[in-house]
Amino acid sequence: EVQLVESGGGLVQPGGSLTLSCVASGFNFYGFEMNWVRLAPGTGLEWISYISSTGTTIYYADSVKGRFTTSRDNAKSSLYLQMNSLRADDTAVYYCAKGGGGYPLAYWGQGALVTVSS
Amino acid sequence: DIVMTQSPDSLAVSLGERATINCKSSQSILHSSNKEDYLAWYQHKPGQPPKLLIYWASNRESGVPDRFSGSGSGTDFTLTISSLQAEDVAVYYCQQYYTSRGTFGQGTKLEIK
Numbered sequence: 508e509v510q511l512v513e514s515g516g517g518l519v520q521p522g523g524s525l526t527l528s529c530v531a532s533g534f535n536f537y538g539f540e541m542n543w544v545r546l547a548p549g550t551g552l553e554w555i556s557y558i559s560s561t562g563t564t565i566y567y568a569d570s571v572k573g574r575f576t577t578s579r580d581n582a583k584s585s586l587y588l589q590m591n592s593l594r595a596d597d598t599a600v601y602y603c604a605k606g607g608g609g610y611p612l613a614y615w616g617q618g619a620l621v622t623v624s625s
Numbered sequence: 626d627i628v629m630t631q632s633p634d635s636l637a638v639s640l641g642e643r644a645t646i647n648c649k650s651s652q653s654i655l656h657s658s659n660k661e662d663y664l665a666w667y668q669h670k671p672g673q674p675p676k677l678l679i680y681w682a683s684n685r686e687s688g689v690p691d692r693f694s695g696s697g698s699g700t701d702f703t704l705t706i707s708s709l710q711a712e713d714v715a716v717y718y719c720q721q722y723y724t725s726r727g728t729f730g731q732g733t734k735l736e737i738k
Binding site for chain 1: 663720729
């Protein structure tokens with residue numbers, strides 16, 4: 508059974524940093540692309556980042572480019588999202604999702620809530 | 626980036642009636658090599674992760690009731706729920722995966738009339 512479990516969410520002050528983790532199980536993590544998608548209050552789903560299976564190709568939405576960094580450790584079946592210079596409008600539930608690169612997002616984690624507030 | 630635009634933003638339908646949601650992409654998402662449309666539909670309920678319903682524009686994911694169907698090609702797509710059930714209340718999103726920057730539509734909130 509495919510499982511994706513996010514962790515690392517919490518309350519952070521504007522301008523602060525936070526790193527989310529997503530641990531995968533039930534499939535060969537090293538062979539699949541991964542994504543980060545977020546849902547901010549009152550808005551819809553927003554794709555924010557893609558990473559190839561090897562980690563050599565990474566894309567970001569304009570809204571987070573230059574502030575967020577996606578990485579993966581295939582040996583640990585783990586995906587990461589390092590978030591810097593956080594703003595109030597980054598407040599959202601962040602999901603990791605398996606897929607992309609020509610495939611739909613078939614599996615999603617339960618989400619990690621990030622709240623940016625003073 | 627490819628822009629995905631859904632209509633309507635919200636929809637109220639009576640139980641047992643048909644619900645139709647539209648999605649338009651800013652460029653064709655029909656791949657010439659395999660003649661597939663790189664379009665997915667997701668259902669999102671509060672407190673749960675999004676659920677994949679439809680992929681390749683018209684293929685139903687395993688376990689999805691057959692009242693859900695997808696159609697369309699190129700730039701115009703439709704999700705149809707043939708007979709609305711109470712458990713179908715949710716926000717529905719289309720997404721293109723033609724590019725690795727997999728953009729979503731803004732969502733359509735479906736409610737019971």
